[in-house]
Amino acid sequence: MLGLEKKDLRLLLIVIGLTMLAPFILNPFPEGSEMAQFNAGYPDLMQRFVIFGIFAIGFNILFGLTGYLSFGHAAFLGVGSYAAVWMFKLLSMNVLPAIILSVIIAGLFSLLIGFISLRRSGIYFSILTLAFAQMSFALAYSVLTPITGGETGLQLALDDPRIFGAAQTATGNIPVPALFGLEMRASYELALGNWLFTFNAGYYLAALFLILSFYLAIRIFRSPFGMMLRAIKSNQTRMSYTGLNSRPYTLAAFVISGMYAGLAGGLMASMDPLAGAERMQWTASGEVVLMTILGGAGTLIGPVLGAGMIKYFENIFSKINDTILHGWFAFLPDGLENFVVAIIHPFIGKGWHLTLGLVFMLVVIFLPGGLVQGGQKIAAMFRRKQPEDAKSKATEPAE
Amino acid sequence: MDQFILQILNGLDKGSAYALIALGLTLIFGTLGVVNFAHGALFMLGAFVAVTMSKLLTLSHKVVDETRTDFLGNPLQVEVPYIYDWFGQATGDVIIDWAVPISIIAAIPVMIAIGFIMERGLIKHFYKRPHADQILVTFGLAIVIQEIVKYLYGANPIPTPAPSAFVGSFDFGVALGFDPNAIIYPYWRLVYFFFSIGIIAAVFAFLQFTTFGMVVRAGMADRETVGLLGIDIDKRFTIMFGIAAAVAGLAGVMYAPINSPNYHMGMDFLVLSFVVVVVGGMGSLPGAVAAGFLLGILESFASMSAVIDFLPGINQIIIYLVAIIILLTRPRGLMGRKGVMEE
Amino acid sequence: MGILEVKGINKRFGGLQALGDVNLSVAENTTHAIIGPNGAGKSTLLNVLVGKLIPDSGSVMFDGQSVLGRKPHEINQMGISRVFQTPEIFGDLSVFENVMIPCFAKRDGAFRMHAIESIFAEKDIQQQADEILSDVNMLEKKDMTASSLSRGDKRRLEMAMCLVQDPKLLLLDEPTAGMARADTENTINLLKEIREQRGITMAIIEHDMNVVFSLAERITVLAQGMPLVEDTPDNIKGHPKVREAYLGEAQV
Numbered sequence: 001m002l003g004l005e006k007k008d009l010r011l012l013l014i015v016i017g018l019t020m021l022a023p024f025i026l027n028p029f030p031e032g033s034e035m036a037q038f039n040a041g042y043p044d045l046m047q048r049f050v051i052f053g054i055f056a057i058g059f060n061i062l063f064g065l066t067g068y069l070s071f072g073h074a075a076f077l078g079v080g081s082y083a084a085v086w087m088f089k090l091l092s093m094n095v096l097p098a099i100i101l102s103v104i105i106a107g108l109f110s111l112l113i114g115f116i117s118l119r120r121s122g123i124y125f126s127i128l129t130l131a132f133a134q135m136s137f138a139l140a141y142s143v144l145t146p147i148t149g150g151e152t153g154l155q156l157a158l159d160d161p162r163i164f165g166a167a168q169t170a171t172g173n174i175p176v177p178a179l180f181g182l183e184m185r186a187s188y189e190l191a192l193g194n195w196l197f198t199f200n201a202g203y204y205l206a207a208l209f210l211i212l213s214f215y216l217a218i219r220i221f222r223s224p225f226g227m228m229l230r231a232i233k234s235n236q237t238r239m240s241y242t243g244l245n246s247r248p249y250t251l252a253a254f255v256i257s258g259m260y261a262g263l264a265g266g267l268m269a270s271m272d273p274l275a276g277a278e279r280m281q282w283t284a285s286g287e288v289v290l291m292t293i294l295g296g297a298g299t300l301i302g303p304v305l306g307a308g309m310i311k312y313f314e315n316i317f318s319k320i321n322d323t324i325l326h327g328w329f330a331f332l333p334d335g336l337e338n339f340v341v342a343i344i345h346p347f348i349g350k351g352w353h354l355t356l357g358l359v360f361m362l363v364v365i366f367l368p369g370g371l372v373q374g375g376q377k378i379a380a381m382f383r384r385k386q387p388e389d390a391k392s393k394a395t396e397p398a399e
Numbered sequence: 400m401d402q403f404i405l406q407i408l409n410g411l412d413k414g415s416a417y418a419l420i421a422l423g424l425t426l427i428f429g430t431l432g433v434v435n436f437a438h439g440a441l442f443m444l445g446a447f448v449a450v451t452m453s454k455l456l457t458l459s460h461k462v463v464d465e466t467r468t469d470f471l472g473n474p475l476q477v478e479v480p481y482i483y484d485w486f487g488q489a490t491g492d493v494i495i496d497w498a499v500p501i502s503i504i505a506a507i508p509v510m511i512a513i514g515f516i517m518e519r520g521l522i523k524h525f526y527k528r529p530h531a532d533q534i535l536v537t538f539g540l541a542i543v544i545q546e547i548v549k550y551l552y553g554a555n556p557i558p559t560p561a562p563s564a565f566v567g568s569f570d571f572g573v574a575l576g577f578d579p580n581a582i583i584y585p586y587w588r589l590v591y592f593f594f595s596i597g598i599i600a601a602v603f604a605f606l607q608f609t610t611f612g613m614v615v616r617a618g619m620a621d622r623e624t625v626g627l628l629g630i631d632i633d634k635r636f637t638i639m640f641g642i643a644a645a646v647a648g649l650a651g652v653m654y655a656p657i658n659s660p661n662y663h664m665g666m667d668f669l670v671l672s673f674v675v676v677v678v679g680g681m682g683s684l685p686g687a688v689a690a691g692f693l694l695g696i697l698e699s700f701a702s703m704s705a706v707i708d709f710l711p712g713i714n715q716i717i718i719y720l721v722a723i724i725i726l727l728t729r730p731r732g733l734m735g736r737k738g739v740m741e742e
Numbered sequence: 743m744g745i746l747e748v749k750g751i752n753k754r755f756g757g758l759q760a761l762g763d764v765n766l767s768v769a770e771n772t773t774h775a776i777i778g779p780n781g782a783g784k785s786t787l788l789n790v791l792v793g794k795l796i797p798d799s800g801s802v803m804f805d806g807q808s809v810l811g812r813k814p815h816e817i818n819q820m821g822i823s824r825v826f827q828t829p830e831i832f833g834d835l836s837v838f839e840n841v842m843i844p845c846f847a848k849r850d851g852a853f854r855m856h857a858i859e860s861i862f863a864e865k866d867i868q869q870q871a872d873e874i875l876s877d878v879n880m881l882e883k884k885d886m887t888a889s890s891l892s893r894g895d896k897r898r899l900e901m902a903m904c905l906v907q908d909p910k911l912l913l914l915d916e917p918t919a920g921m922a923r924a925d926t927e928n929t930i931n932l933l934k935e936i937r938e939q940r941g942i943t944m945a946i947i948e949h950d951m952n953v954v955f956s957l958a959e960r961i962t963v964l965a966q967g968m969p970l971v972e973d974t975p976d977n978i979k980g981h982p983k984v985r986e987a988y989l990g991e992a993q994v
Contacts, residue, residue, distance in 0.1 A: 143712030357542030
């Protein structure tokens, strides 16, 4: 079905299920309970899960398949955001043209940068992409202020032309992004007992794009083109002595992943219509590298998992403070309680980056295949011990 | 002309820092074959050795000063650094004043130790892994080090002044026969420049004139052959890692008065230092040094108002622009060897 | 007129004359060996033929077209395949994928953006790959990761990858280097078989005289970058110049 093998179809269905049911899955704790702070089912965070998921899926098509490590992919995301906001300013608040344009612009931009950067490989390629992204960031921040809004970022204004839409609403406000009238911020709330679930239009639009992106990624992975990309990673010498020109293959992969980044940027602007230069900074590029590696580079589901995990940590982990910790460890004797809290303290709240860095290092050292490899190892362990129980207990990533 | 000289001078101190970091990066890369993304963190740690030293030296205890009273009429409590108790106030003040140079003494063993721990504890296990893995694990390490420093010292820059003897500027204008104040240059930056030259010279002399250095250079050129001679090259390479860490650390110590240290200064310098290494030619020590100074000076020229008026924003991107041009026209950098990291 | 015509090739590396006025003519449907002592310029010549090096002067014509200035992948597309001294295969990919890739290269050329089609739908390619794998007796290993193969299997896989392209000329760079006697015999037999069954023209660079004399129909001897003689194996065996060049080497 859909041109997919059974295993891949199952994976796609899992992703569809997870994204569609995310408002339930991410809100397992009742409102007002102590654990409610671990609920991630609010629109803003769910949007970020899928948007960064798309970004990471795209990055993985380049890095996971060809092995070319780009340290400048955030530039394409940033360009996509700027393009989308400009569409909101000039055309209308409809998100569809904005997203389409951001994909196109990011594609063109990555074609240019990829064409130059791919003349080198290995660390040189990484440095070139880094240099280009840093240049874009510096320029967006300073000289290009008329286009990018400089330090304040690009924002909508009441006097924007918006030739196909209203410049302002009847009440004199700036209109909000919408899909043919369906506002991105529109939400439907469902209360079930103590539980509250939020279904947000913006999230579901982004989730549809995620599913589409994921489906395309599967097709690419299973295509002759995808096989060529893996061949490039494996042995470029044999590649050229087999009559294949690796340059256009890598460039195509680069542009595809750039377009994914542009899509993520366009969606980001559609959820919240502003764009800033900091989205292009190399730390942002580093983040998508972290996501992809953490989840499992070269695997299909890995980048999505990695993106979800990092964004979850960033938002939820960073909220835990000492008071909460004391609450958890209240059962311990006072001295021990304080000791345990003091030990954990550096890793939570503002210190979550420390945790991230450590987890990342551990993954690179012990699990080069990322969480997916970890999952497979656990699954294999269970299968060996209790074969009949394996399917139900272990979350087995199909790739 | 005076503008010209001024810009060269302005470029020197940043160029010195680039050169020192790039030198260490190249040493590690050339000897161990590891791309160390945590090298900037070592530079930052050096700067925080200086911060720690000046905190330690001013560590005080409260003493009741009988001669003075506070506004309520009670005897005034004053903070007295321990150092006064040991050396007397006059000497104590001098010592506190000279905290940054004194930190050098502490920084050398501290940084070498950190280097050893890093190499033995982590990097050693990555020699046979792909370069991408090395980049990633050291990138993770850099984040960890940076966050620990942030946790311990906070996120704000910590001013760490130079000794008062070096406060103020040297007037090159007068010395070179231009108008007074045409070319003024802070003393400490001058010190930093000469200090860097000294370190660079010391590293080169060490590699050139000691048997240890000869073996290391031979190892950089051809690791396998040297290994076949029965020389324990790995041990020497570990020591080189320690030395490279010390070089980065010293660069950081002395840089503390120029820019107040903060936890992310390492990353800021690292990105540029990598560009420097690539421009100089991966694996070439003279290339790293030359490119460091060259890019530092270029950056400062690009910040001249005449240039900015003509090419807005050029000061922000000049280094990257040069790197891109060099990489595309001279893939091995200015002085790179053939085949290094090309796969 | 041979399928490969090399005329007056010169190549200097700094002060060293690596190739000096080298001529070579490989006739279609023959096995031609290029031999010579170490440093004779064999590898340099090979690298010129595949486009990795560009000579300072001279011409290389293959099948009526010049190969000079073309990139390795273009030269491969003209019909020259190369077997390396240490097998170059796609280590991370399965054996089956390893042989599918040259099939795609032959059918689709140096680049084609077939990103949406599924590999599983490419029945023709799969059939070709299966056939060649069974020809080299590796069909039962088709799902193994190539890097986990034994050395001999890697060599056979590389050979299969070249053969499946049906090249007009197969270049072999010391195909038996570092092999045990038995493996060498197997390789000789494999090459003979290929030669007889497929009629592929072969140019072999070889050090081992035993291999050369069992396979070659014509031999070019290089010494210090210069062509010494070009003749049949029987004439080469007794040639005084060749003995001189190889003086001290036990094999002749």
